[in-house]
Amino acid sequence: MDGQKSFWGKVFSASAFLVASFLPSSAKSSAIINSNIVPEHESSLKALAPKTPISKLLFLKKAWDQKNQWLAHRSHSSHRSHSSHASGSNSPSHYSSSIAPSTPISPYTPAPSTQPRTQTAAPTKVSKSPPTANMLIGSQTCRINEEVSFFDKSEGNVTKWLWNFGDGTTSSERNPLHKYAQAGKYSIKLIVSGADGSDDIVKENKITVLEKKPIAQLLVENPVVSQGQEVSFKDKSNGNIESWLWNFGDGQTSTEKNPSHKYQQPGTYAVQLKVTGPGGSDTITDSNQVTITEAAPVAEFSATKRNICKGQTVTFKDDSSGKASAWLWDFGDGFSSTAQNPIHTYIQPGNYTVKLKVTGQGGSTECTSKDYIYVSSDLLKAGFGQSHLSCTAGESVTFTDSSKGKIKSWVWNFGDGATSTQQNPHHIFLEADTYTVTLMVSSQDDVEQRCQKIIMVRPITTLVEKSELENQKTTDSSHGFAWTTYTLIAGLGAFGLNKLRKTLIKPKTDK
Incomplete structure (x- = not known):
């Protein structure tokens, strides 16, 4: 009987202990005291108590049911004991139980319930896998020094990125920008x-980098010159350039890098340059x-003769190029002229410098010829005589010099044709x-004078009888002679000769 008390005492204590475990700490000690938990049973109760809250409740329920069964059994036994005493029974026990005191309390196993209940799901085991690399390139074709965008499209948990752009450079950014310095x-x-x-992930030959396009x-x-003057052009283009094509706007072109060009007509011209390279x-x-602008005329002149005697005249000629509208001559002896082609007489011997200034719409220029005219102090005069004022072909004529001077x-x-x-x-x-016969004489000073006659x-x-010519042809090609009247021999008829002239002009020749 004492063993049963000890057993159920442990059960009661366990029940109280379990109830107290769900109470706040302030009420826990009170619950333990009111349940009459024996201190020495506490370690046993802890050993009997399940570890999880649900199991604790189930254990408590089972213990509570067993306690009620025990109380009911005790009440029945007590009633039967009183009956036995009343009937004179001398049994020493106060109660009896069908539950053996030494029987251990087994964990409570609840019966299947049709009511839904909440359960905590067991943790799901997650399988671990590395990320999957992927990329997107903003532009697959670019030029040197143009930015290209790269985008990370990888899947999975990525914490680090390493880009290799194929030109020896790298980046650890997730979405970098890059410029290529070389074509390829x-x-x-x-x-x-x-x-x-x-x-x-590797994408082979994915980026094509082109040469940078040149900028002309x-x-x-x-930029402002007169016609006929050279204009210099310079190429200032940027980039890799292999060829040049200039259009000067006047129909002329050049393939030089830095050409020069002469414009022949005044006006304004638009210049075009085309540059070509690998890009x-x-x-x-x-x-x-x-x-x-209209070019200024270029002054230039000449003279009919440069070495003369004093008192002789010189004719000057304007040989200027361009459009001249005004002329100014300086003959070097204090005299001038505004005529285009003047005539001037030099009175004093000496050397004279001649200047000519010409003016046009494009401006004016001047030409100076030092010691251009020489006037000799000698009086040189050409002259000659001849033995015949007229002669017959084949007859010799003597010419005699009558010139004056040194x-x-x-x-x-x-x-x-003879000289x-x-x-x-x-x-x-x-x-x-x-025939015109000319004599030119030169002095010791190289002064020249001419004379013509x-x-x-x-x-x-030859003279022939008239009868010889009657009924004859005026030309007789068989003899190679031509018949004509020589007008210089006039008055033959007046002298009563009654003859005509037979004139030998020249033998006929086949041409």
Whole structure:
């Protein structure tokens, strides 16, 4: 009987202990005291008490049910004991129980319930895997020094990125920007890493980098000039350039890098430059780049003779180029002229410097010739005489020099292609004609003077009887002669000769 008390005492204590475990700490001690928990049973109760809250409740319920069963059994036993005493039974026990005191309390197993109940789900085991690398390239074709965008499209837990752009440079940014300095094809590699591992992806020859397109620029060093003057052009383009094409706006072109050009007409010209390189071509046209003004005339002159004697005249000729509207001559002896082609007489001997200034719409220029005219102090005068004023073909004529001054040379021109340097030459004219004979004499100062005369050369003639010519042809080609009337021999009929002239002009020749 004492064993049963001890057992159920433990049960009661356990029940109270379990109830107290769900109470606040302030009420816990009170619950333990009121349940009459024996202190020495506390360690046993802790050993019997389950560890989880649900099991504790189930255990408490089972203990509570067993307690009620025990109380009911005790009440029944007590009633039966009283009955036994009343009937004279001398049993020493106060109560009896069908539950053995030494029977241990087994964990309570609840019966299946149709009521829903809440349960805590067991943790799900997560499988770990490395990230999957992927990328997106903003532009697969670019030019040198143009920015290219790269985007990370990897999946999974990524904490680190390593980009390799294929040109020796890298980046640890997630979405970097990059510029390529050289043309070519480049492969891109991306390595992504996370807590569960790493992965990489390579895209071969994914980026094509082209040469930078050149930018055409030009410079005109002297944009305003007169026509005929050179204009210098300079290429100021940027980029890798292999060829140039200039258009000067007047129909002329050049493939030089820095050309020069002459414009022949006044006006304003737009210049165009096209540059071409590996990266492409570019063209620039600058309007009103070159202004060509009308060129000033370029002064230049000449004279009919430069060495003269005092008192002789010189005719000057304007040989200027360009459009001149005004002339100003300075003859060097204090006299001037505004005529285009003046005539001037020098009175005093000496050397004279001549100047000519010409003016036009484009401006004016001046030409100066030092010691251009020489005036000799000698009085040089050319002259000659001849043995015949007229002669017959084949007849010799003597020419006699009658010039005045210090003469050092004579030059004769007989007008038939023949010349002579003798002072007093002889000459035969072979054909009848009119000839101009010229004598040019030179002095010790190289002053020249000329003299000209005309000489008439007659054909060879013979006289024949009239009867010989009657009913005859005026020309007889079979004999190689031509018949004509020689007008210089006039009045033959007046002398009563009644004859005509047979004139030998020249033998007929086949041409």
